[in-house]
Amino acid sequence: MEVIYRSTRNSDETAKASEAILKGLAGEGGLFVPDHIPALDKSFDELSEMSYREVAYAVMKLMFTDFTEEELMYCINSAYDSKFDTEKIAPVVHKNGAFFLELFHGRTIAFKDMALSILPYLLTTSAKKNGVSNEIVILTATSGDTGKAALAGFADVPGTRIAVFYPKNGVSPIQEKQMVTERGKNTFVAGITGNFDDAQTGVKKMFQDTELAAYLSEKGFQFSSANSINIGRLVPQMVYYVYAYTRLIKDKVISSGDKINVVVPTGNFGNILAAYYASKMGLPVNKFICASNDNKVLFDFFTTGKYDRNREFILTTSPSMDILISSNLERLIYHIAGDDAEKNRQLMKDLSEKGCYEITDDMKEKLSCFYGNWSSEAEVASEIKKIYENEGYIIDTHTAVAANVYDKYVKETGDTTPSVIASTASPYKFTRSVMTAIDPAYEEKTDFLLVDELSKLSGVKIPDAIEDIRSAEVLHKTVCDKEDMEKVVKGFLGV
Ligand SMILES: *Cc1c(COP(=O)(O)O)cnc(C)c1O
Numbered sequence: 417m418e419v420i421y422r423s424t425r426n427s428d429e430t431a432k433a434s435e436a437i438l439k440g441l442a443g444e445g446g447l448f449v450p451d452h453i454p455a456l457d458k459s460f461d462e463l464s465e466m467s468y469r470e471v472a473y474a475v476m477k478l479m480f481t482d483f484t485e486e487e488l489m490y491c492i493n494s495a496y497d498s499k500f501d502t503e504k505i506a507p508v509v510h511k512n513g514a515f516f517l518e519l520f521h522g523r524t525i526a527f528k529d530m531a532l533s534i535l536p537y538l539l540t541t542s543a544k545k546n547g548v549s550n551e552i553v554i555l556t557a558t559s560g561d562t563g564k565a566a567l568a569g570f571a572d573v574p575g576t577r578i579a580v581f582y583p584k585n586g587v588s589p590i591q592e593k594q595m596v597t598e599r600g601k602n603t604f605v606a607g608i609t610g611n612f613d614d615a616q617t618g619v620k621k622m623f624q625d626t627e628l629a630a631y632l633s634e635k636g637f638q639f640s641s642a643n644s645i646n647i648g649r650l651v652p653q654m655v656y657y658v659y660a661y662t663r664l665i666k667d668k669v670i671s672s673g674d675k676i677n678v679v680v681p682t683g684n685f686g687n688i689l690a691a692y693y694a695s696k697m698g699l700p701v702n703k704f705i706c707a708s709n710d711n712k713v714l715f716d717f718f719t720t721g722k723y724d725r726n727r728e729f730i731l732t733t734s735p736s737m738d739i740l741i742s743s744n745l746e747r748l749i750y751h752i753a754g755d756d757a758e759k760n761r762q763l764m765k766d767l768s769e770k771g772c773y774e775i776t777d778d779m780k781e782k783l784s785c786f787y788g789n790w791s792s793e794a795e796v797a798s799e800i801k802k803i804y805e806n807e808g809y810i811i812d813t814h815t816a817v818a819a820n821v822y823d824k825y826v827k828e829t830g831d832t833t834p835s836v837i838a839s840t841a842s843p844y845k846f847t848r849s850v851m852t853a854i855d856p857a858y859e860e861k862t863d864f865l866l867v868d869e870l871s872k873l874s875g876v877k878i879p880d881a882i883e884d885i886r887s888a889e890v891l892h893k894t895v896c897d898k899e900d901m902e903k904v905v906k907g908f909l910g911v
Pocket of ligand 1: 528561562644682683684685688736815841
């Protein structure tokens with residue numbers, strides 16, 4: 417049966433997969449959600465004998481039902497190839513009593529690569545299928561990792577351009593350097609004087625501006641989104657949870673049908689929602705453990721049923737989780753409201769007008785498979801140090817939030833279910849925070865000296881993504897006010 421995508425804010429707005437991928441966002445700020453999630457049609461034992469690409473096909477064909485086998489295989493084979501530094505694509509590593517699912521072996525060494533290496537192919541295939549002749553302009557707000565992963569994915573892809581906005585003082589030095597040295601001829605990068613939520617709000621505003629859309633269409637352009645609100649990013653993220661589960665079967669940690677926990681360091685709620693969707697496909701999950709940093713709006717939500725963004729925005733050492741409006745949570749809200757667009761719309765109206773909303777007790781009951789907790793900066797640092805000292809394994813700050821929350825969960829519940837921790841970035845991406853967590857004396861050293869030290873301590877080869885930017889020239893120097901985002905986009909397009 418074909419999967420139809422519906423807007424979370426208007427049940428009459430529907431799209432096929434390719435149309436939803438092209439649009440990115442539904443009308444009136446809604447997000448596209450699948451009207452049902454088909455069950456896996458292969459057994460876990462069969463899947464455990466498959467490669468990453470084969471598992472990807474088995475999962476994605478169920479969700480992207482209007483793609484032909486040939487189209488989908490083309491997208492998958494183009495994405496998950498030698499751009500990844502391991503044949504396994506997403507290795508599962510057993511450390512410290514948990515299973516770290518390493519999602520950082522792609523081109524920009526963060527988990528965003530898992531989806532953003534396939535999105536350009538899904539998008540250009542969707543454009544072809546739908547007879548779109550406009551050039552696709554990808555508009556992206558980033559808290560650090562999406563930006564570079566999207567730039568790398570879309571760089572010099574014919575028929576596309578990409579503009580990325582990041583909070584000028586809200587990303588790590590290496591994240592910024594990765595973005596501003598991007599060489600793709602169709603790329604544009606700007607820092608904004610504001611935080612991630614400002615960047616995201618500015619981008620959403622441009623998406624919703626129908627006048628602007630008409631004007632750009634006249635000039636031969638149309639916007640699309642590479643943010644995790646695009647269903648073309650969410651679905652590829654379902655794959656690695658299924659893949660991780662089947663690797664645990666292969667390694668005889670579990671038998672087919674056994675439950676696992678998934679632990680996800682969460683910002684925009686895309687990654688953990690993908691795990692939730694995978695469970696709807698039949699993946700046996702006991703708990704979805706949602707880990708937050710100091711910006712613990714999700715922890716508060718899971719404990720009280722009240723989502724409240726009215727609080728101070730805190731800059732942390734896990735910047736990709738410094739988010740107060742977790743966009744993809746809207747999809748979960750819609751589902752626990754019984755796929756009720758009207759009810760969801762009212763809550764989102766409260767969020768935009770009052771900065772908060774509260775769900776009903778009925779809805780809260782449906783969240784019992786989620787567990788939320790958070791980690792302070794000191795806890796993150798001591799987690800990194802502890803795992804390094806016990807295992808010689810160095811994790812990044814985001815993964816450390818998850819590992820620390822997992823420790824708290826086990827202490828609180830005594831649960832011994834095998835647990836997969838989404839390891840979302842290479843420690844090389846957050847070298848300074850990681851190294852000073854291990855020893856504060858590293859504070860004195862320059863960023864690239866720290867890179868060399870990290871390599872010595874961990875025995876892990878310095879990734880190409882880091883070597884490449886050591887000496888790269890800064891090509892993008894624009895910094896603008898959040899009010900001027902539309903103006904600079906028009907400037908980039910020359911209209
Ligand atoms: C984006 C990101 C996250 C948060 O993922 P969401 O899907 O936004 O919840 C966590 N860690 C890293 C390293 C990231 O880049």
